[in-house]
Amino acid sequence: MLKSSRNCLYAILVCCMFLGMHSSAQQPTKLTLRLDQPGVTLSPVLYGLMTEEINYSYDGGIYAELIRNRSFKDNIKNPDHWSLIKDVADSSAIVLDNKHPVNQDLTECLRFNLATVGKNTGLANDGFWGIPVFASTNYQGSFYAMTDDNSAGPITISIESTDGKSTFATASITGVSRTWKKLTFNLITAASVTPTADTRFVIRPSAKGAYWFTLVSLFPPTYQNTVNGNRRDIMQLLASMNPKFLRLPGGNYLEGNMFSTRYNWKKTLGPIDERPGHQGTWGYRSSDGMGLLEYLEWCEDLKMEPLLAVFAGYTLNRDYLEAGPFLQPYVDEALEEIEYVTGDTTTKYGKQRARDGHPTPFPLHYVEVGNEDGFDMSGSYEGRFTQFYDAIRSKYPTLRIISTTGGKDFLGQRFPLTKRIPDVVDEHYYRNAFDMESDADHYDNYDRNGPKIFVGEWATREGKPTPNFNSALGDAAWMTGMERNSDIVVMSCSAPLFVNVNPGGMQWESDLIGYNTLTSYGSPSYYAQQMFSNYHGNNVVNTIGEGIPVQVQKLNHKDSLNKVTPKTYPSLFYVATRDTKTGRLYIKVVNAGDAVKEVSLDIKGVSSVKNIGKIVVMKAEKPEDTNTISEPEKITPAVLAYKGFKKTFTYSFPKYSITVLQIYTQ
Numbered sequence: 001m002l003k004s005s006r007n008c009l010y011a012i013l014v015c016c017m018f019l020g021m022h023s024s025a026q027q028p029t030k031l032t033l034r035l036d037q038p039g040v041t042l043s044p045v046l047y048g049l050m051t052e053e054i055n056y057s058y059d060g061g062i063y064a065e066l067i068r069n070r071s072f073k074d075n076i077k078n079p080d081h082w083s084l085i086k087d088v089a090d091s092s093a094i095v096l097d098n099k100h101p102v103n104q105d106l107t108e109c110l111r112f113n114l115a116t117v118g119k120n121t122g123l124a125n126d127g128f129w130g131i132p133v134f135a136s137t138n139y140q141g142s143f144y145a146m147t148d149d150n151s152a153g154p155i156t157i158s159i160e161s162t163d164g165k166s167t168f169a170t171a172s173i174t175g176v177s178r179t180w181k182k183l184t185f186n187l188i189t190a191a192s193v194t195p196t197a198d199t200r201f202v203i204r205p206s207a208k209g210a211y212w213f214t215l216v217s218l219f220p221p222t223y224q225n226t227v228n229g230n231r232r233d234i235m236q237l238l239a240s241m242n243p244k245f246l247r248l249p250g251g252n253y254l255e256g257n258m259f260s261t262r263y264n265w266k267k268t269l270g271p272i273d274e275r276p277g278h279q280g281t282w283g284y285r286s287s288d289g290m291g292l293l294e295y296l297e298w299c300e301d302l303k304m305e306p307l308l309a310v311f312a313g314y315t316l317n318r319d320y321l322e323a324g325p326f327l328q329p330y331v332d333e334a335l336e337e338i339e340y341v342t343g344d345t346t347t348k349y350g351k352q353r354a355r356d357g358h359p360t361p362f363p364l365h366y367v368e369v370g371n372e373d374g375f376d377m378s379g380s381y382e383g384r385f386t387q388f389y390d391a392i393r394s395k396y397p398t399l400r401i402i403s404t405t406g407g408k409d410f411l412g413q414r415f416p417l418t419k420r421i422p423d424v425v426d427e428h429y430y431r432n433a434f435d436m437e438s439d440a441d442h443y444d445n446y447d448r449n450g451p452k453i454f455v456g457e458w459a460t461r462e463g464k465p466t467p468n469f470n471s472a473l474g475d476a477a478w479m480t481g482m483e484r485n486s487d488i489v490v491m492s493c494s495a496p497l498f499v500n501v502n503p504g505g506m507q508w509e510s511d512l513i514g515y516n517t518l519t520s521y522g523s524p525s526y527y528a529q530q531m532f533s534n535y536h537g538n539n540v541v542n543t544i545g546e547g548i549p550v551q552v553q554k555l556n557h558k559d560s561l562n563k564v565t566p567k568t569y570p571s572l573f574y575v576a577t578r579d580t581k582t583g584r585l586y587i588k589v590v591n592a593g594d595a596v597k598e599v600s601l602d603i604k605g606v607s608s609v610k611n612i613g614k615i616v617v618m619k620a621e622k623p624e625d626t627n628t629i630s631e632p633e634k635i636t637p638a639v640l641a642y643k644g645f646k647k648t649f650t651y652s653f654p655k656y657s658i659t660v661l662q663i664y665t666q
């Protein structure tokens with residue numbers, strides 16, 4: 001009895017010591033906002049997007065093409081995603097054919113020997129997990145076709161159910177002959193159609209004989225009706241993030257697994273008939289329908305700037321070229337690429353861009369040399385970067401050049417590992433929520449000398465295929481740190497951006513936006529990033545926190561820098577910015593803990609505060625709560641009018657919540 005009460009007393013004592021050291025139990029939480037002090041300028045391009053072909057981001061994703069393996073190059077041994085519909089006794093057959101190229105890029109086609117004419121025989125494509133069928137929709141299609149018989153009759157094209165029992169849209173075209181011809185058609189669905197992806201695309205010639213097809217293409221209406229354009233729903237999700245730049249084209253996708261499969265921008269230009277496509281780095285082939293110009297137009301559509309990453313002579317299989325004459329063609333290629341983006345129509349590549357349909361040059365301020373060259377253990381990056389840097393600096397002196405080493409993420413170095421001092425270094429962080437939250441002050445004491453920081457890939461990775469609310473809390477905590485230190489962290493973009501949630505669509509877990517064939521949704525992390533990007537001023541407000549509550553480490557491991565992790569870490573994260581023109585003040589508070597936090601706020605340095613303002617809040621019952629394709633808006637921010645702001649006031653931040661208080665000051 002005595003022994004057990006002693007144990008109990010000891011436990012209480014330890015608990016009190018613990019609380020005394022770390023808890024806010026005796027000290028109320030207070031945030032003092034010093035608007036009377038100068039704050040650093042918030043980078044106007046802090047929030048952007050990062051993209052690459054991963055998780056079916058383009059083909060089967062934002063790029064609206066509906067036919068999969070449209071040029072029959074995905075598998076040289078089999079016409080993947082194509083099938084022959086026929087009765088058992090029908091001797092019709094399909095076979096890959098590389099003896100009838102349309103041109104040097106469309107080298108493969110499918111030969112279809114039609115032995116029996118009728119509804120029971122046809123050539124079908126299953127699309128990217130089905131063809132999306134919506135009511136009253138006009139689909140634009142085309143293919144190259146050829147036959148061995150000049151008198152071949154019309155060809156019927158349709159979108160129908162997978163079992164062939166329902167036809168959603170059908171059209172008939174004529175003109176197929178003994179030579180390759182590009183034929184176009186429209187498929188229009190009725191107003192009564194119920195959306196479905198349990199569908200297939202079917203071609204049915206009306207006469208027996210041999211037929212050849214390639215570059216079979218079908219597009220739904222695209223964002224802003226751009227030809228060869230993007231999926232509307234996904235573009236709308238991106239638009240509402242208000243991103244300022246797009247880092248393109250990767251990521252590993254830039255590097256390629258080997259030199260021959262690097263992102264070779266020149267082969268992604270012109271009509272899709274002249275794009276050979278290439279093997280991507282994430283296990284599947286890219287049609288390159290999303291080519292360099294499409295990336296740039298995507299930027300233009302969403303009023304963001306490209307952040308162009310150029311191939312820097314290093315590939316994922318660790319093949320590389322030392323600096324010197326053998327690297328020079330790649331340096332030249334990068335200069336030409338910059339000219340394609342920015343040159344006027346008197347320049348060679350500016351002229352080519354005009355021929356491709358866009359005479360006006362695109363704005364460009366940042367060029368990144370390579371991707372994650374810290375993985376190049378050969379030490380060749382220093383020389384490679386120097387060669388690229390000198391060439392870019394000399395031809396484009398105002399461009400800001402980004403190096404992919406020199407941040408603290410690789411080798412714990414802050415100073416550049418390169419001879420030339422880059423304007424910006426790119427750092428990447430993929431972590432769990434604990435690592436993000438316990439390191440949210442990462443940049444607070446960073447060296448302010450030397451290059452600026454681009455956090456070019458980062459994400460809290462909890463939840464799949466898309467991150468859950470705990471990730472959103474980790475992301476939001478991390479963003480408070482980036483925003484507070486935006487004098488040095490000038491740009492950031494999380495990654496990966498997209499995932500096709502259909503079976504087999506994901507190569508990388510925890511991706512910001514998920515979609516299937518018919519619909520798309522934002523993860524809680526998507527909404528957290530949307531909140532941060534849409535609600536901020538132009539100046540960071542010096543904010544002093546007192547009595548910040550702590551939470552106990554949920555996972556027992558070291559962080560990605562192999563740092564000894566603390567047992568407790570803050571559960572409340574904050575940053576404030578103001579708009580110096582309008583007087584609007586944005587206070588962001590992240591409560592990652594499991595209890596409501598009452599915080600007293602003291603706004604110093606203003607003559608008055610409007611009582612009425614706005615609150616944007618996103619919260620969850622449990623950290624594991626999430627959005628899914630079937631429950632896409634379980635967690636979204638709510639925007640509320642709020643009456644009760646004063647120069648000093650108290651606010652209760654819900655458990656597991658991300659809040660923006662928008663206050664009008666004078």
Ligand code: AHR
Pocket residue numbers: 052054250251252253371372457495496508
């Ligand atoms: O975002 C996924 C991958 O992570 C990127 O391609 C690469 O740069 C990083 O390692």
